Amino acid sequence: MRRAMLVAAVLLGLSAVPATATADPLVMPHVVVAHTTWWAELAVRNAGGTVVAAYPQIGVVVAYTARDDFAAKVRRTPGIDAVGATRTAKIPKEFFAPRKDVRYTGPDSPNSGQVPPEGTSWDVPALHLPEAHQVTEGSRRTLVGVLDVGVDDTHPDLKPAFDAKNSVSCLSGWADRSPGAWRPTLDGHGTHVAGTIAAARTGTGVVGVAPGTRIAAVKLAELDDTETAESMVCGFVWAAEHGFAVTNNSYRSIPWRYNCDDQPDQAAAKLAVGRAVAYAQRRNVLVVASAGNAGIDLDTRSVDRESPADSTPVDRRIDPTCTRLPHELPGVVGTGALDEKLLKASFSNYSASRISVAAPGARVWSTWPNGEYRSASGTSMAAPHASGVAALIASEHPRWSAERIKRALYETATPLSCPDTVCRETPAGTTYYGHGMVDAASAVGAG
Structure with a gap:
């Protein structure tokens, strides 16, 4: 049961963030693939998303949004190759904050x-x-x-x-x-x-x-x-x-x-x-x-x-x-x-x-x-x-x-x-x- 709870916490993005994060808006992470990342970033913002990171070397932008119509809007933008949600359940936006005071609290070795x-x-x-x-x-x-x-x-x-x-x-x-x-x-x-x-x-x-x-x-x-x-x-x-x-x-x-x-x-x-x-x-x-x-x-x-x-x-x-x-x-x-x-x-x-x-x-x-x-x-x-x-x-x-x-x-x-x-x-x-x-x-x- 404990491991099942931990898995659920991780997939919801709660394992390494403050308890107050649960009050933050839930968002859906996405990857956006395009020929140029500046154009993809513009499309993300125009569709109500937030840019997390851009990788111009490969034409990929990581973003999140609370809007359910985000992907459909970005897909209609010329020059966008693909847009996809990377979860099927939304997570707290605090998941994208830096991690601090990281320490191991997992299971000890059984042997x-x-x-x-x-x-x-x-x-x-x-x-x-x-x-x-x-x-x-x-x-x-x-x-x-x-x-x-x-x-x-x-x-x-x-x-x-x-x-x-x-x-x-x-x-x-x-x-x-x-x-x-x-x-x-x-x-x-x-x-x-x-x-x-x-x-x-x-x-x-x-x-x-x-x-x-x-x-x-x-x-x-x-x-x-x-x-x-x-x-x-x-x-x-x-x-x-x-x-x-x-x-x-x-x-x-x-x-x-x-x-x-x-x-x-x-x-x-x-x-x-x-x-x-x-x-x-x-x-x-x-x-x-x-x-x-x-x-x-x-x-x-x-x-x-x-x-x-x-x-x-x-x-x-x-x-x-x-x-x-x-x-x-x-x-x-x-x-x-x-x-x-x-x-x-x-x-x-x-x-x-x-x-x-x-x-x-x-x-x-x-x-x-x-x-x-x-x-x-x-x-x-x-x-x-x-x-x-x-x-x-x-x-x-x-x-x-x-x-x-x-x-x-x-x-x-x-x-x-x-x-x-x-x-x-x-x-x-x-x-x-x-x-x-x-x-x-x-x-x-x-x-």
């Missing part, structure tokens, strides 16, 4: 005292990390962005790698650089992801795939899987503008788990986020994402029972053209999860084209807020293993483009055969594993 000795958890030998680390543990030149629910930079395993200068909160669609705004409040998910990528070799706790690299927190949400289009737009533009080599994206968006082109709001979100991801990729940011935990064939999906995730979900018909953001956008490294037997984890989605690689994702030990550790499972845990290996490649080859790093990640992956008749062979590998399991030792020897 922190059981963490195995550093470097002995099963994912370490599976990825051949000891061999890879004899070559490199990563370079401080390499910056990896953890786009998630925030990272606890005070954790002793994360302090050595953390880059506060390049960390930010994009929770409300604008870059909030308030000190500590990037930290988590309700969920340790981002801290867990960060530890898998770059936890330091301290003699206790866990060790990351690339402990010699730097990590930056880009906070997109308060709880896992409540990321919005405006937070993702802000996050990917931030990554592009701040020299990130890799971004890890272990989440899925709200309100729509799949964004369909024939629905105006969803199409606008897909277009806005797609532009932001493409911009980051053009700026040599490798985008890695989790492939999802429904255990389904993404190529044949037909029903979405989880949307809208910010109000009351209903069953709706979808097809494979409806897009999971950001995982299914062009060029994104979709990562499936493996268990200890190096088989597809039962929960991991699969696809002929949407799974690029596989990585450990079951019972993975990593960092948790307040100096704790936790074992967790999901493709959320697989993606940071792939991000860490990509960071090692980037460290060894600092002049390589993101595309060249991605190609090396694929070429050095260990091919895995289909274990059953559901899995299918593909030109790139298999529907379960894509090119195969990422291999840190092979990757750092890639030429």
Whole structure:
């Protein structure tokens, strides 16, 4: 019950604002996509909206309004490509204010005292990390962005790698650089992801795939899987503008788990986020994402029972053209999860084209807020293993483009055969594993 109340609070924008915020007018956030942002800003104001942020690099404006006819009015403006609400329920306008006094109040780790000795958890030998680390543990030149629910930079395993200068909160669609705004409040998910990528070799706790690299927190949400289009737009533009080599994206968006082109709001979100991801990729940011935990064939999906995730979900018909953001956008490294037997984890989605690689994702030990550790499972845990290996490649080859790093990640992956008749062979590998399991030792020897 407590978690259900927290989720409702977050989706209403109440979790990090004063109690008086509930008396403020309720507003609906939107993304507006156009050729020029000054024209889009003018259209927003003329339609009774308030501009939150403008991203001229990609032609996207984040706005909010209390008016129910806002989107229809803006859509009638010449030169506007798309307009879409990013919620199905209005939120307090105070949600867009800066965050202050951010502190973690979420759950403690249920198993922190059981963490195995550093470097002995099963994912370490599976990825051949000891061999890879004899070559490199990563370079401080390499910056990896953890786009998630925030990272606890005070954790002793994360302090050595953390880059506060390049960390930010994009929770409300604008870059909030308030000190500590990037930290988590309700969920340790981002801290867990960060530890898998770059936890330091301290003699206790866990060790990351690339402990010699730097990590930056880009906070997109308060709880896992409540990321919005405006937070993702802000996050990917931030990554592009701040020299990130890799971004890890272990989440899925709200309100729509799949964004369909024939629905105006969803199409606008897909277009806005797609532009932001493409911009980051053009700026040599490798985008890695989790492939999802429904255990389904993404190529044949037909029903979405989880949307809208910010109000009351209903069953709706979808097809494979409806897009999971950001995982299914062009060029994104979709990562499936493996268990200890190096088989597809039962929960991991699969696809002929949407799974690029596989990585450990079951019972993975990593960092948790307040100096704790936790074992967790999901493709959320697989993606940071792939991000860490990509960071090692980037460290060894600092002049390589993101595309060249991605190609090396694929070429050095260990091919895995289909274990059953559901899995299918593909030109790139298999529907379960894509090119195969990422291999840190092979990757750092890639030429």
